[in-house]
Amino acid sequence: MFVISVFHRYRIPLLLFIFSLIAAVLLKHPVSERQNLAIPQWEHSQQIFVNKKTNILTLTTRNVQKTMLENGLTVLTKEVHNAxxxxxxxxxxxxxxxxxxxxxxxxxxxxxxxxxxxKNRPVQFGQLFSALGSDSNAFTSYEQTAYYNTAESDKLKALLELEADRMQNSLIDHQQLASEKQVVISELEGYENSPKYRLKRAVLKSIFPDHAYGLPTGGTKADVEQLTVEQVREYYQKYYTPDNAVLVIVGDFQTPQTLETVEEIFGKIPQGQTLLPKPTPPIPQFPSSPIVLREPGAGKLLQVIYPLPDVNHPDVPILGVMDYILTGGKNSYLYQVLVKSGLANDVSAHVASLGAIGWYDLYVNTSPNQDLRKVEDSIKTAITKLLKRGVTSEQVKRAITQLTASVILNRRDITGQGMQFANDQLIAGDDRYTERYLENVRQVKSEDVIAVIKKYLKPEAQVVGFFEPQDNANYDHRPSTSVGTEENLTSGVTATPSDVIKYLPNLDDTNNKLNHPILQKLTLANGLRVLLLPGNSSPTVTLSGYIKAGKEFEENEQAGLASLVADNLMSGTKTKDALTIAKILEDRGASLNFTAQREGVRIQGKSLREDFSVLLATMVDVVRNSTFPVQELKLTRQQALNALNVELDDPYQVANRQFIQSLYPQNHPSHTFATKETIQRITQRDAIAFKQKHYRPDSMVLVLVGDFDVEKVRSLIENQFGDWRVSGKAPMVEYPIVVMTDKGVRVNSVLPGKSQAVTYMGYTGIKRQDPRFYQALVLNQILGGDSLSSRLGAEVRDRLGLTYEIYSNFQGGKNIGTFLIEMQTSPEDTNKAIATTRKLLKQLHQQGVTELEVETAKRTLISNYHISLSKPEQLTARILMNEVYELDEMELRGFVEKIQKVTKNEVNQVARQLLYPDKFVVVTAGPAIMAEVIGDW
Known part of the structure; x- marks a missing residue:
């Protein structure tokens, strides 16, 4: 559950911004891993996708059916039978x-x-959703509150019954409200850890001082503390009615039968009796001077907000094109003015379009020694020059392509499609709004863009905010009071697995059979492995790759080198400079990224199907022919230093760094982290040498999933990769065995200006190839795989209200990883949360788990697995890492069977073997908290 202040990331005005945040949900946390000259030829690249041009504007809205029940409930349905x-x-x-x-x-x-x-089901609904294997969550924004669930299709009726039940029968009592207030305040104070959040809150408050848009969507602590049961009940009864709601169903179902079920379940709910007032549009205010925050933090931040019209205004599609011209990639206008020149580390923006108003939100991240007024003046000057010079038809065409491609590429799974339909209906009053929006985008001309810049990006119609970090170890902006409740929170009873089963709706007898894909594997003579999975569920292709060139190969004095190399692969090749490479991709709305992890470098790319050969050729070129130009390397090094500065001000990053370094000795590859000194000493020669040594075809795996012709793609890969030759064997790193200490370690790190503490608890775990991996997955799901339904979530979060998020995770790769528990708490609650977690671990270690817990966890894991295979990025990643970990070729379909075979005795045995609660490393980063020495458990 989370709040969204505005929709962003994907640069279209409605829900297309929401989906970018779904990876941040708190209910599910899967097991994770944290040269010869080749000149590609692109002139005939589109021939491998013959006659496949499609009207992509209607792909996601095609076959959507709208139905209105007599009680006013709007129902949107779309059948998608891919999974x-x-x-x-x-x-x-x-x-x-x-x-x-x-x-x-x-x-x-x-x-x-x-x-x-x-009233009918007095149990935590998160536990019910988890028992169904549903990926469920919720969010609140300015103009809507949404609840979404994605599960296997035989759970459809059960999900409908649960949502209908809580539409009319939610329990809202004193004890529940008191405990959940603490959780909400923990969430709000977690946001306060971010300087960017604090700056944006201040800027919006200055624009809308007398309107709810000027307040945080999640609330303020002072107001949340004063909310009463009567107020919350009245609000619920007033707004949670069928005539004020939209029900969306997308996926594998039959529409006629499903609509009958919807009528049966929702049709009997009475419509609201209150005439709901329409929100009053706010009147923006424009302070004459910038809003300045001088608080502890890392880099300097600049925020500029320009008020815009509402979502249905005809200028909105033009504003979307304008946004891409200004900040959409390395060829964008403001990127060149600010980032390329060295004035800023990053520039981003988005158009936020709501039902009553909108705004253009421009955000710039700079180094601590930069003058923010100089950056602000540079933006004003750049806009003035742009108005005089005009924008070219090439810029407009590129922006239209980028925007359109982003819609298709980020709407490929059913959850995202459902969100788009619902948000379009609620905010714009039309479930096909995005289709109309893109049709209007296609008509935008250069003169239209200049007109909206003149109209809206005026100096007198902007509000500017500065965040200027200050060094003050004694600074503490946290409110001194905690939630004022006298209720006995410990009197609540967490539902047992048998209670959950008792309140579950009846399930359909349908036995879902997933048609597991058949992979085609190609191994080139040079050792490069390629896995292909063709399919036409969307007119796109997803690329995922892996090169064994990760941080494990870094020397201590050059920590950060692997990341700097990966970040600079697209900075220039033997035939193209950085802007040319960026332009090739941006002209097609494609993306390509390289990220250095501990054991390897991950490659991620996606494009429309007709542009895939261009994406592939670009990837080949930068992997084989990158040259690391001095000026680009200098710019990237400075960006890395600024990112490190921000990282060392982030409680999560600091806690993670200290946890790992406390766990592993200095001679262990995992102990090494980049510092300012190690980054500064990296040279062009170092980057070239590292790349030549570790970027090899026999250390590389490539996976392609999507709409392509297999034989033509195989031929393309062989032609572009086949002549890549290297000598000798690929480098390897030995990971020494970590000897457990007899006593745990406790580390506290104080970060000024933070409201919430982040704690990591854990020790070494297992590698992915460990035969106990599947039992460990089930164990983890029971203990902390879900922030609401797990033992940790049910006790520490739901019953005691000590944290907004808590979860556990086994992180393992080709080498032994870690088992960790992560939580966010107020400093006053940190020690109690740690002590409660210790108690739960000791209980699990001594008493084990129950048969019902094991079966519920297995059902959840299997359902989540099936859901993940319906999402292109997750499917591609699973195929890739199965190959990297050298798992059996049948693992993709064999995973479910292995989970099904796990027994209670096996889980209890693994708990005794892998959980060492008396030897845990415990690291807390954030506000000052009372130090505690780990004692007896």
């Missing part, structure tokens, strides 16, 4: 924009309460 999964979502037309003075946060508080149970 036996379905998404069920209920969106309410109410958000923080509806809140009255003194009640900021009530919409978000109610969203949390909606998981606390109903």
């Amino acid at each position: 036996p999964v379905v998404t069920v979502q209920v969106w309410y037309k109410v958000g923080s924009g509806n809140e009255q003075p003194g009640m900021n946060g009530i919409a978000h508080q109610l969203e949390h309460i909606m998981f606390k149970g109903t």
Whole structure:
């Protein structure tokens, strides 16, 4: 559950911004891993996709059916039969924009309460959803509150029953509200850890000082503390009615039968009795001077907000094109002015379009020694020059292509499609709004862009915010009071697995059969491995790759080298400079990224199907022919230093760094982390040498999933990679065995200006190839795989209200990784949360798990696995890492069977073998907390 202040990332005005945040959900946490000259020829690249041009503007909205029940409920349905999964979502037309003075946060508080149970099912709904194997969560924004669930299609009716139940029967009592207030405040204070959040809150408050849009969507602590049960109940009864909601169903189902079921379940819910007032549009205010925050932090931040019209205004599609011209990639106008020149580390922006108003949000991240007023003046000057010079038809065409491709590439799974339909219906009043939006985008001309820049990006119509970090170890902006409740929070009872089963709706007898894909594997003579999975579920191709050139190969004095090399692969090749490479991709709306991890470098790319050969050729060129130009390397090095500065101000990053370094000795590859000194000493010669040594075809795996002709792609790969030759054997690194200490370690790191503490607890775990991996997965799901339904979530978060998020995870790769528990708490609650976690671990270690817990966890893991295979990026990643870990070729379909075979005795045995609660390393980073020495468990 989370809040969204505005929609961003994908640069279209509605929900296309929301989906970019779904990876941040708190309910599910899967096991994870944290040269010869070749000149590609692109002139005939489109021939491998013959006659496959499609009207991509209607791909996601095609076959959407809208139905209105007599009680006013709007139902949107779309059949998608690519996999036996379905998404069920209920969106309410109410958000923080509806809140009255003194009640900021009530919409978000109610969203949390909606998981606390109903009169018919007085159990945590997160546990019910988990038992169904559903990937479920919720969020609150300015104009809507949404609840979404994606599960196997035989759970469709059960999901409908649960959502209908909490639409009318939610329990809202004193004890539930008191405990969930603490959780909400933990969440809000977690946001306070971010200087960017604090700056944006201040800027919006100055623009909308007398309107709810000027307040945080999640609420303020002062208002949340004062909310009463009566207020929350009244709000629920007023806004949570069928005539104020949209139900969306997308996936593997039959529409006629499903609509009958919807009528049966939702049709009997009475419509609301209150005429809901329309929100009053805010009147923007424009302070004469910048909003300045001088608080502890890392880099300097500049934020500029320009008010814009509402979502249905005809200028909105033009503004979307303008946004891409200004900040959409390395060829964008402001990137060249600010980042390329060295004035800024990064520039980003988005158009936020709501039902009543909108705004253009421009954000610049600079180094601590930069003058923010100089950066602001550079933006003003650049816009003035652009108005005089005009924009070219090439810039407009590129922006239209990027925007259109982003819609298709980020709407390829059913959850995202459902969100798009619901948000379009609620905010724009039309479930096909995005289709209309893109049709209008295609008509944008150069003169249209100049017109909207003149109209909206005026110096007198902007509000500017500066964040200037200050060094003050004694600074503490946290409110001194905690939640004022006298209720006995420990009297709550967490539902047992048998209680959960008792309250589950009846399930359909359908036995979902997933048609597991058949992979085609190609191994070139040079050792390069390629796996191909063709399919036409969307007109796109996803590329995922891996090169064994990770951080494990870094020398201590050159820590950061692997990342710097990966970040600079696209900075120039033997035939193209950085801007040319970026332009090739941006002209087609394609993306390609390289990220250095501990054991290897991950490659991620995606494009429309007709542009895939260009994407592949670009990847080949930069991997084989990168030259690391001095000026580009200098720029990237400075960006790395600035990123490190920010990282060392982030409690999560600091806790992770200290946890790993406390766990592994100095001679272990995992102990090494980049520092300012190690990054500064890296030279062009170092980068070239590292790349030549570790970027090899026999250390590389490539996976392609999507709409392509297999034989033609095989031929393309052989032609472009086949002549890549290297000598000798690929380098290897030995990981020494970590000897466990007899006593645990406790480390506290104080970060000024933070509101919440982040704690990591754990020790060494297992590698992916360990035969106990599947038992460990089940164990982890029971212990902390879900922030609501797991033992840790049910006790520490749901019953005691000590944290907004807590989860556990086995992180393993080709080498032994870690087992860790992560939590975010207020400093006053940190020690109690740690002590409670210790108690739960000791209980599990001594008493084990139950048969019902094991079966529920297995069902959840299997369902989540099937859901992941329906998402192109996750499917591609699974195929890739199965190959990297040298797992059996049948692992993709054999995973489910291996999980099904796990027994209770095996899980209990693994718990005793892998959990060492008396030897844990415990690291906390954040506000000052009382130091504690680990004692007896």
